Amino acid sequence: MKLANLRSLILLSILAPAMLHAEIRSAGRHEHGSTMLGIAVEGQSLVIELDGPAANFTGFERKPANEAEKQELARVLNVLRDGAALFALPPEAQCRLQSTAVSPPDYGDDGHADLEAFWEFRCGSPVALTWVEARIFTAFPGTARLTTSVVTAGGQKSVVLTSGTSRVLMPQ
Numbered sequence: 001m002k003l004a005n006l007r008s009l010i011l012l013s014i015l016a017p018a019m020l021h022a023e024i025r026s027a028g029r030h031e032h033g034s035t036m037l038g039i040a041v042e043g044q045s046l047v048i049e050l051d052g053p054a055a056n057f058t059g060f061e062r063k064p065a066n067e068a069e070k071q072e073l074a075r076v077l078n079v080l081r082d083g084a085a086l087f088a089l090p091p092e093a094q095c096r097l098q099s100t101a102v103s104p105p106d107y108g109d110d111g112h113a114d115l116e117a118f119w120e121f122r123c124g125s126p127v128a129l130t131w132v133e134a135r136i137f138t139a140f141p142g143t144a145r146l147t148t149s150v151v152t153a154g155g156q157k158s159v160v161l162t163s164g165t166s167r168v169l170m171p172q
């Protein structure tokens with residue numbers, strides 16, 4: 001499966017049944033404190049996608065109003081780019097971060113904005129990838145819950161991760 005297909009598969013699993021971003025907003029899925037996480041394994045590729053209210057990360061959802069807020073936004077985007085620090089993986093799976101994409105919030109007129117990030121890891125021994133641990137809660141205390149969807153060749157599942165239960169077991 002091509003990566004693009006894999007991405008849409010994750011997005012679908014995250015977003016279903018509300019398929020479109022706009023629908024999610026109008027359906028009230030933009031919930032402060034809650035962030036969506038999609039995890040998919042295909043061959044040696046592990047892709048993780050995150051989508052949540054910008055407030056969960058920066059504490060505000062409007063254009064930075066001063067230098068301190070500008071710096072805070074830049075800091076947050078930098079932390080998100082470092083996917084290797086945001087996710088703990090079994091060392092024996094030998095996963096290496098290959099690429100990262102972080103979209104800065106698109107500040108609209110309604111006082112809300114989402115932040116999106118995407119990471120791809122390449123794993124030397126994907127069979128050993130039995131769990132994924134999110135360190136998002138430590139990095140971003142504004143995120144209380146990660147509504148997580150996982151898709152692997154072994155199956156799929158949905159779980160809500162919190163700071164107390166931040167590790168998801170992968171379907172085998």
Ligand SMILES: [Zn+2]
Pocket residue numbers: 030032053054055061111112113
């Ligand atoms: Zn909001």
